[in-house]
Amino acid sequence: MHEMALAEGVLQLVEETARRERAQRVKRVIVEIGQLSSVQPEALRFCFDAVARDGIASGAELEIIDAPGSGWCLPCAATVPMAESFAACPRCGSYQVQPTGGTEMRVREMEIE
Numbered sequence: 001m002h003e004m005a006l007a008e009g010v011l012q013l014v015e016e017t018a019r020r021e022r023a024q025r026v027k028r029v030i031v032e033i034g035q036l037s038s039v040q041p042e043a044l045r046f047c048f049d050a051v052a053r054d055g056i057a058s059g060a061e062l063e064i065i066d067a068p069g070s071g072w073c074l075p076c077a078a079t080v081p082m083a084e085s086f087a088a089c090p091r092c093g094s095y096q097v098q099p100t101g102g103t104e105m106r107v108r109e110m111e112i113e
Helices: 002-020 041-052
Strands: 026-034 061-067 069-073 078-082 097-101 105-112
Touching: 002 026, 002 041, 002 105, 026 041, 041 061, 078 097
Parallel strands: 026 061
Antiparallel strands: 026 105, 069 078, 069 097
16 A cells, blocks of 8 residues: 555654644644555545654644646647546547646645644
8 A cells, every 4th residue: 555655755844844843743644645646545534543643743634635637648638637647548548648737645734733
């Protein structure tokens, strides 16, 4: 389950930021997960709760924002929506589609006190 490693990375970033800002507690973390990123949001939420236990982010709410997938279709010469990696272009049916968005995962924001 790679979500555990991802949750540990998110927690490390959150803890470093909280220390730098001299925070007492992390209340909320907002993470953007791309539709094509192969990250399971509920698994990430479970793993984050597990790794954050007994630390500055213990009990913090993990809010997940879905980022839509998109790709560049070579035959259409256009950006098209993508619901999954390696899918056909919804306009022309070609499989010559290069993902251009929705593959990322990033911490967008955090609320501290």
